[in-house]
Amino acid sequence: MTRRPTQRLCGPRTRPFPFSSFGRTTALVASTRRQSSSLKRHRNNILESPGKGYTKKALKDKNIQPESSSEEDDEETIQADFAFFDPRPDDFHGVKILLQSFLDNKQWDLSGFVDLILGQTTVGTVIKIEDAEDDTPFSVVTALNLGRYKKHRCITEIKDFLIKVSQKDVSRDLSMLLEDGAHNVGLLVSQRVVNLPPQLLPPLYDALFNEVSWATEDEPTEELRKSFRFKSYLIATKIYKHKNADQHKKTSKGLSEDPIIYIKPEDEIFQKISSWSFTFKLHTEQVAAQELRNYKLTGLVMAVEADKIPIFRRELHSLIDGP
Amino acid sequence: MATRLQFENNCEIGVFSKLTNAYCLVAIGGSENFYSTFESELADYVPVVKTSIAGSRIVGRLCSGNKKGLLLPHTTTDQELQHLRNSLPDEIVVQRNEERLSALGNCIACNDHVALTHTDLDRETEELIGDVLEVFRQTIAGNILVGSYCAFSNRGGLVHPHTSIEDLDELSTLLQVPFVAGTVNRGSEVIAAGMIVNDWTAFCGSDTTATELSVIESVFKLREAQSS
Numbered sequence: 150m151t152r153r154p155t156q157r158l159c160g161p162r163t164r165p166f167p168f169s170s171f172g173r174t175t176a177l178v179a180s181t182r183r184q185s186s187s188l189k190r191h192r193n194n195i196l197e198s199p200g201k202g203y204t205k206k207a208l209k210d211k212n213i214q215p216e217s218s219s220e221e222d223d224e225e226t227i228q229a230d231f232a233f234f235d236p237r238p239d240d241f242h243g244v245k246i247l248l249q250s251f252l253d254n255k256q257w258d259l260s261g262f263v264d265l266i267l268g269q270t271t272v273g274t275v276i277k278i279e280d281a282e283d284d285t286p287f288s289v290v291t292a293l294n295l296g297r298y299k300k301h302r303c304i305t306e307i308k309d310f311l312i313k314v315s316q317k318d319v320s321r322d323l324s325m326l327l328e329d330g331a332h333n334v335g336l337l338v339s340q341r342v343v344n345l346p347p348q349l350l351p352p353l354y355d356a357l358f359n360e361v362s363w364a365t366e367d368e369p370t371e372e373l374r375k376s377f378r379f380k381s382y383l384i385a386t387k388i389y390k391h392k393n394a395d396q397h398k399k400t401s402k403g404l405s406e407d408p409i410i411y412i413k414p415e416d417e418i419f420q421k422i423s424s425w426s427f428t429f430k431l432h433t434e435q436v437a438a439q440e441l442r443n444y445k446l447t448g449l450v451m452a453v454e455a456d457k458i459p460i461f462r463r464e465l466h467s468l469i470d471g472p
Numbered sequence: 473m474a475t476r477l478q479f480e481n482n483c484e485i486g487v488f489s490k491l492t493n494a495y496c497l498v499a500i501g502g503s504e505n506f507y508s509t510f511e512s513e514l515a516d517y518v519p520v521v522k523t524s525i526a527g528s529r530i531v532g533r534l535c536s537g538n539k540k541g542l543l544l545p546h547t548t549t550d551q552e553l554q555h556l557r558n559s560l561p562d563e564i565v566v567q568r569n570e571e572r573l574s575a576l577g578n579c580i581a582c583n584d585h586v587a588l589t590h591t592d593l594d595r596e597t598e599e600l601i602g603d604v605l606e607v608f609r610q611t612i613a614g615n616i617l618v619g620s621y622c623a624f625s626n627r628g629g630l631v632h633p634h635t636s637i638e639d640l641d642e643l644s645t646l647l648q649v650p651f652v653a654g655t656v657n658r659g660s661e662v663i664a665a666g667m668i669v670n671d672w673t674a675f676c677g678s679d680t681t682a683t684e685l686s687v688i689e690s691v692f693k694l695r696e697a698q699s700s
Contacts, residue, residue: 241658249481256503259481260658260679 231287231349232279233356236267240275243286247340251385252310253448254433262303266291266338271368272360272377274353276341288341288349290357294376295383296332307336311385311450314429322425326383326452333380335361335455339413350415351466358458381424382453386416389444390428410444418464419453426451473695474667474674474688477509483657483677484665486623490532490577491668491675493584493626494539495560496520499529513673521559525552526574532668533577536619538584540604541565543597545574571597578619581664583626586647588618608646613639622651623664625671628691630654630663652691656680 236244245263252259266273266289273291277284298304308327315323326334364377389410411417420426429448453461479488479502488499489510495518496510510520525534526547536543541564544553548568557566571594573579579590580601587605589598601607612621613632621632622643629651631643644651656666657677667676669692676685689695 242660254480256478256481256505 230279257306258303290339292335335379390447422457423451476678536576536580544568
């Protein structure tokens with residue numbers, strides 16, 4: 150069920166919203182720089198998203214990391230231009246792989262869930278490498294209204310799963326969000342490959358929350374417009390929790406290890422501003438890296454009030470982009 | 473009839489299972505749902521054997537076989553070899569061979585009479601297979617992993633969607649079964665990873681669309697198939 154691309158209103162916010170690509174290197178800075186790499190520096194190119202009636206907003210660049218592509222170095226330097234796209238039905242397989250472990254190892258209607266995400270083109274972003282031969286998504290982010298999609302099997306399965314793993318003290322809050330308040334709750338889905346450059350996160354979340362607020366005005370029907378006036382966001386994610394988190398032990402080195410390691414930096418901010426959160430045990434097999442041998446992968450669910458989102462955006466910017 | 477199923481939310485069931493006219497191998501570690509689907513379809517006719525190969529679950533891609541025998545890679549452990557010999561009927565020759573290309577399921581595609589092999593397969597392995605089957609070294613749509621990009625039984629075959637008409641005709645003539653180019657699992661080109669088939673039944677990943685399923689049922693002649 151693909152949405153017709155909405156027309157942007159003409160107004161103070163005007164102009165068509167093209168998307169712009171980010172030239173990012175995922176490499177170390179080398180001493181020499183090539184002039185040709187400065188091509189992608191100035192990020193005000195305006196490019197049309199192929200096949201869509203509207204395109205992403207152009208985002209201005211600030212401090213770009215110096216780009217370098219020196220082949221003489223021992224370290225391999227990779228130049229990567231990431232671009233933001235609307236979700237498309239073609240992204241099915243890539244997005245499905247990203248969301249493989251969304252509900253731990255439970256067998257559920259993942260394909261239906263992916264279809265839901267790809268069908269909502271007004272809110273949601275997929276990050277891919279620009280002009281690559283295969284367009285594998287590297288990241289997907291979206292917000293789904295739990296009330297709007299409550300009849301879908303995948304949403305019911307998500308709700309049942311979350312209620313099952315929740316602890317007693319938050320179960321009531323959780324059920325309230327999932328049942329009575331569902332039409333005001335947005336399920337925030339954000340998944341990406343592990344090594345995606347963090348500089349992409351502030352624009353990614355800005356894009357998401359901007360799209361949500363545009364949708365409250367641009368969607369064709371009042372019902373749809375209302376469905377994006379989220380009062381709260383529900384987030385299901387994963388963190389690494391120290392195995393001895395409940396005891397305050399110091400390691401032999403005399404330094405205490407962090408009780409929690411956040412795989413996604415924005416989760417730390419979300420948890421700080423959340424109304425409530427809880428963790429639950431995961432059953433999926435974990436690959437134990439040497440550094441993480443004292444940690445176990447744990448699920449984390451949190452609820453964030455929508456009016457705290459501006460705080461989140463500010464803190465994310467200062468976390469990633471620096472003071 | 474073709475059945476749709478998943479292995480732990482993964483639709484690539486041809487990776488975790490192997491189906492022939494005489495037996496079915498399944499990987500350990502899937503949910504009970506996975507086995508019970510196979511057992512309900514097959515238990516009356518052929519043994520369904522749970523196993524690992526080389527300690528891994530990708531049994532469908534590591535071994536190759538038909539009703540006459542089963543070929544295992546050199547990485548198979550002795551216990552696994554013994555387990556398979558015990559679980560399968562005696563007339564099925566279970567053999568482990570020293571082949572450099574150890575993912576035999578990706579390199580060899582076969583039915584009960586002919587086999588398509590990877591172009592770089594060792595001569596000894598080719599001779600070993602050649603004692604029992606007619607062997608053809610082939611590529612499919614330019615891919616050398618013939619075991620991955622096609623699946624065929626004694627009644628029909630499905631290949632990579634980009635296979636040309638000439639190649640399709642050539643394959644049909646060589647192997648004496650009708651071939652069709654198509655996809656499984658909603659557009660996936662890796663046919664053998666997405667489905668397994670024998671003469672009377674087939675299993676596909678649950679993302680397989682109704683169109684793909686009807687193509688599979690028609691080319692493998694499953695609708696009018698009777699189990700032996």
